[in-house]
Amino acid sequence: MSESLYEKLGGEAAVDAAVDIFYRKVLADDRINSFFEDVDMDKQAAKQKAFMTMAFGGPNNYTGTDMRKGHAHLVKRGLNDSHFDAVVENLGATLTELGVSDELIGEVVAVCEPTRNDVLGK
Amino acid sequence: MPKLTLNNQTYHCDSDETILDALLANKVDISYGCKQGACQSCLICSPNQIPPTEAQKGLKETQQAQNYFLACMCKPTEDMEIVLPSEEARFIESTVVSLKLLNPETIELILEYKDELTFKPGQFINLKRDDGLVRSYSIANLPSAEKHLEFHIRKLPNGGFSEWAHDHLNSGDMVSLQEPAGDCFYISGRPEQSLLLIGTGTGLAPLAGIVRDALKQGHTGDIHLFHGSRDIDGLYWVDEMKTLAEKNDNFNYHPCLSGSDTSSEYKAGRAHMEALKAHPKLQGWRVFLCGHPGMVKEAQKKAYLAGASLKDIYADAFTVLTEQN
Numbered sequence: 001m002s003e004s005l006y007e008k009l010g011g012e013a014a015v016d017a018a019v020d021i022f023y024r025k026v027l028a029d030d031r032i033n034s035f036f037e038d039v040d041m042d043k044q045a046a047k048q049k050a051f052m053t054m055a056f057g058g059p060n061n062y063t064g065t066d067m068r069k070g071h072a073h074l075v076k077r078g079l080n081d082s083h084f085d086a087v088v089e090n091l092g093a094t095l096t097e098l099g100v101s102d103e104l105i106g107e108v109v110a111v112c113e114p115t116r117n118d119v120l121g122k
Numbered sequence: 123m124p125k126l127t128l129n130n131q132t133y134h135c136d137s138d139e140t141i142l143d144a145l146l147a148n149k150v151d152i153s154y155g156c157k158q159g160a161c162q163s164c165l166i167c168s169p170n171q172i173p174p175t176e177a178q179k180g181l182k183e184t185q186q187a188q189n190y191f192l193a194c195m196c197k198p199t200e201d202m203e204i205v206l207p208s209e210e211a212r213f214i215e216s217t218v219v220s221l222k223l224l225n226p227e228t229i230e231l232i233l234e235y236k237d238e239l240t241f242k243p244g245q246f247i248n249l250k251r252d253d254g255l256v257r258s259y260s261i262a263n264l265p266s267a268e269k270h271l272e273f274h275i276r277k278l279p280n281g282g283f284s285e286w287a288h289d290h291l292n293s294g295d296m297v298s299l300q301e302p303a304g305d306c307f308y309i310s311g312r313p314e315q316s317l318l319l320i321g322t323g324t325g326l327a328p329l330a331g332i333v334r335d336a337l338k339q340g341h342t343g344d345i346h347l348f349h350g351s352r353d354i355d356g357l358y359w360v361d362e363m364k365t366l367a368e369k370n371d372n373f374n375y376h377p378c379l380s381g382s383d384t385s386s387e388y389k390a391g392r393a394h395m396e397a398l399k400a401h402p403k404l405q406g407w408r409v410f411l412c413g414h415p416g417m418v419k420e421a422q423k424k425a426y427l428a429g430a431s432l433k434d435i436y437a438d439a440f441t442v443l444t445e446q447n
Contacts (some may be wrong), residue, residue, distance in 0.1 A: 049180070
């Protein structure tokens with residue numbers, strides 16, 4: 001059996017390393033950091049880990065409904081495609097920093113893309 | 123089949139079933155989210171048993187030390203007693219030993235408790251006024267044979283509890299208190315790590331306790347304490363902290379004033395801004411933040427962006443609750 005994307009990326013240890021870099025990038029990104037202003041950082045980091053596990057193709061229980069509910073309040077505040085793109089861009093930059101190949105990054109982005117409509121409440 | 127005990131109720135947990143699934147199957151009201159150990163929504167505690175390591179992954183070390191774990195990641199192999207975090211702890215009685223002014227607006231309250239109590243300086247305790255009003259205060263002292271607990275209480279405008287403590291509480295009075303809670307305390311194991319502690323106002327209570335605990339446990343890394351207030355009247359224990367710094371080479375004390383008071387003895391500026399200015403790179407540091415909620419939140423973000431890992435940032439925001447008349 002061939003290795004899954006999650007295994008190729010390095011599994012949970014890779015997720016932990018990625019969350020640390022990714023969340024820092026998001027908080028420093030003026031295009032999107034206003035959406036993260038009033039959150040509990042510890043809880044947010046835990047959510048980022050759940051998101052990252054999903055993006056890496058790992059075990060997850062995310063459903064379209066969860067995505068819609070979880071982001072509805074942000075859609076009201078103006079969350080749109082440009083913000084989604086910025087998050088994906090930060091994710092890509094994080095993986096590049098961790099030495100992940102462009103091919104695998106493409107696979108991760110492809111896992112995220114189908115959640116776009118649910119996240120943006122379309 | 124292992125048994126789970128919760129609130130004197132017993133539940134059976136099938137082999138290969140997680141505690142979360144077993145509780146949910148029994149209609150126990152427990153919060154949960156991802157069911158895979160990431161979101162930490164199903165955090166619970168087994169006060170008398172060390173939980174399996176895999177169920178504690180990702181938690182802060184201080185939470186691990188208190189036997190917290192994730193219900194969704196725990197497949198018990200033996201019987202376990204568990205407690206949900208929302209459950210109210212019991213109240214125990216204590217007596218006021220002394221009250222003393224630390225500065226014009228803050229008192230030091232020392233209580234003596236009767237029962238056994240396990241606590242770490244830096245944790246907080248709920249104190250109850252005789253009419254039932256409850257407020258949380260942080261513990262400033264180390265455990266000792268005297269069974270004392272030391273709190274710093276700042277008098278707040280319309281602060282029902284703090285006004286009562288300042289104006290009506292006397293030595294010998296009884297005060298009810300709950301078991302300590304909170305994960306903002308020192309834990310040994312990485313003695314060479316640099317520590318940065320930033321506090322405003324009575325945030326010094328937990329921080330001074332944490333510093334003393336760290337020194338007592340043989341911490342060898344640098345310890346930097348930044349205590350801030352608007353003016354000189356808002357600071358206290360300046361001499362005590364200076365003396366502690368003189369006695370311990372690795373401990374450094376930096377009192378900060380953000381208002382118009384100036385003196386060469388103090389740094390001019392807000393404590394967290396001065397701390398981050400002096401220590402802009404915090405990779406590998408452990409950070410403790412206590413006091414004004416706005417400061418704590420801003421400093422948490424700044425410390426993280428400066429490189430500290432979130433798991434190494436312990437934040438305790440002192441939310442102010444006033445009685446509305």
